[in-house]
Amino acid sequence: MAAIFALFQAAINYKPVSRAIHKFNQSATAKWVPVNKSFISLNKIILRAAVERLELVHVAITLRCVTHQGYRHLLLVNDERDLQIAAAGRVDDFIISTQEANASPFEYFEAEKAISLPLNFKQPQGQPQRLGYLVAQIAPDARLSREQLVKELTLVADEIIRTIGRYQTRYRAIHIYGDQSYWVGNSKALRQLDQRIDQLAKGSQPVLIRADKGSGKVIAARSLHCLSRADTAPFIESDCREWEQGGAAGILQSLHTYAKGGTLFLRNIDVLSRSEFQSLCNFWKQAAVTRFDNSYSLRLIMSLSSQHVALESFQVQWLAQHTQELLLPNLLDRRDDVRDLAQFYIREFTLSSEFDLTEDAWQLLESHHELINVEQLKALIQALALTTDGKLVSAEELRAALV
Numbered sequence: 001m002a003a004i005f006a007l008f009q010a011a012i013n014y015k016p017v018s019r020a021i022h023k024f025n026q027s028a029t030a031k032w033v034p035v036n037k038s039f040i041s042l043n044k045i046i047l048r049a050a051v052e053r054l055e056l057v058h059v060a061i062t063l064r065c066v067t068h069q070g071y072r073h074l075l076l077v078n079d080e081r082d083l084q085i086a087a088a089g090r091v092d093d094f095i096i097s098t099q100e101a102n103a104s105p106f107e108y109f110e111a112e113k114a115i116s117l118p119l120n121f122k123q124p125q126g127q128p129q130r131l132g133y134l135v136a137q138i139a140p141d142a143r144l145s146r147e148q149l150v151k152e153l154t155l156v157a158d159e160i161i162r163t164i165g166r167y168q169t170r171y172r173a174i175h176i177y178g179d180q181s182y183w184v185g186n187s188k189a190l191r192q193l194d195q196r197i198d199q200l201a202k203g204s205q206p207v208l209i210r211a212d213k214g215s216g217k218v219i220a221a222r223s224l225h226c227l228s229r230a231d232t233a234p235f236i237e238s239d240c241r242e243w244e245q246g247g248a249a250g251i252l253q254s255l256h257t258y259a260k261g262g263t264l265f266l267r268n269i270d271v272l273s274r275s276e277f278q279s280l281c282n283f284w285k286q287a288a289v290t291r292f293d294n295s296y297s298l299r300l301i302m303s304l305s306s307q308h309v310a311l312e313s314f315q316v317q318w319l320a321q322h323t324q325e326l327l328l329p330n331l332l333d334r335r336d337d338v339r340d341l342a343q344f345y346i347r348e349f350t351l352s353s354e355f356d357l358t359e360d361a362w363q364l365l366e367s368h369h370e371l372i373n374v375e376q377l378k379a380l381i382q383a384l385a386l387t388t389d390g391k392l393v394s395a396e397e398l399r400a401a402l403v
Contacts, residue, residue, distance in 0.1 A: 033167045035065055035072045038340070040096055042163055042186045047098045050136070050156045054149060057137035060097035061119065061160060064132055067092075074131065076121060076168060093132065113138045115150060117157050121164055134160065166194045169226045183216055184344045185337025189329040193220075200324055201227035206284065206300035208319055210307045211328035214373030217267070220328060221301045225263040228299055233262035240268045240276075248276035252283040256298060261291070263299040270309045281318055330372050338366045341374060345381035355388050360395040368402060 033039070047059045065072050072094060115136045120128040134157045138149060183190050200207050201224050209217050218237070225235045236259045243251055255264055272280065287298045302323070304311075307330075311319070331338070339362060346354055357365065371377050384393055384401055 033074050033076070033164070033171050035063070035074050035094055038184075038186060039074075039163075039167055042191075043096050043160060044098065045186065046156065046159050046163065047096070050153070051098050054136075054144065054152055055139050055142055056149075057139050058098040059134065059136045059153075059156075060095055060099070061134050062093045062095050062132040063119070064130075065092060065094040074164065074167075076129070076131075076164075110137070113140070115146070115153055117150070117153055119157055119161060121161055131161075131164070162195075162198065166198075169223055183219060183337075185334060185340045187334045187336035189333045190337065193329060196326060197223050198227065200224060200326060203324065204288075204297065204299075206302060206323045207326050208323040209301065209303040209326045209328065211303070212307050212330055212373060213305075214375035215307075215328040215330050216374070217303045217328065218265075220326060221263070221265040221303070224301055224326075225265075225299065229262055234259055235263045235265065237265045238267065240266060241271050243276075246276075248272065248279040249283070252279060256283070256287055256290075259298055261298065263301060265301045265303070267303050268305045269302045270304045270311060270315075274312070274314075277315055277318075284322065331374055331377060332369060332372055335366055338371075338377065341377055342381055345378050346385065349382050349385035355384070355391055355393060357393045357398065358395060361393050361398040364395050364398055364402075370402070 043061065047061070050056065050059055063074050066075050067073075074094075075091065115138065117134045119131045119134055121131045122128045134153060136149070136153055138146070142149070144152070183193070197220065207224060209220055211217050211220075221237070222235065225233075229235075236255055238251070238255055266280075269277070269280065284300060287300065289297070291297050307327070342357070342365060346356075365371075371380070380401060384398075387401075388397070
């Protein structure tokens, strides 16, 4: 459950300087994730890459799933009570394979030439859980030994588990924030971003997000919070542009009190004056060694108003010494995600029947380099949803909307 409320009020003009997320019921945590088209596609990419790299015949994974309200979900719980709540029907195995859709995944498997590895998923708190198996068919002329293949396939299994973890984080964020709190797409840039966020979540240094508008700075901060803090830890978001002039030191201390070992996300720190930025430096020196419940210290995340914003030399020096950077890709770096994003917003903005684009229009959209952030693409789809009369949008109609 999420709620937005003001923590501070200026003496004359009301200006919210913080948005806080209330603690929420532990049972609201996402304990299963939908096995949707995006999830299947991403895992097939991993499996096909393994087939090519390791010269295998084919690879498949089996996953324990439940059908709930007509949708298949991957179960991330062992508790019998949770299974009963989740399962309106039967629990069964779902197979994702490199085989063609009309072929049986295990039709040509030979036991003596196959390798089977368990897929064990560990919750942030809890014991490892068996989700299914990775099964690979070795080619007759394989150049790698069985031992080498087992070692390589273990890394493939680890990548699949990390993918599952990222999907759980996305849907867990929806439970917490109640809105779309994840990136849409399966591009290489997004997969690399997920890996970088996983890496940063394991550390304790402040994270500095460098990105242009519409690149998902809030999504990145929420993902870091979900991966590095307990479900009940608060997430406090504050925009430095809304701070009362000269009040940085007091505001930061108050924010620290409300964060209580959770995450403090400071947006647009580049607008701080020299003295206010010095207050931030002094604040972190104290906050870094202050622990709540003898466990977590504050998780500090900061962002800049744009990727290439100019900073003063002392700011550059302090940030280089005390933070780790997270650079977010813009839409130009994510051209492979344009179609997925557009279809996502078509479903969101279409009031009656959904519309589509002709193949020429899709190609025009994917190659249009003036769309540099997701917000621009979102506005374009919203405009098309309001003006299109037919089922298909032609390249000419799209070109007119792009002007």
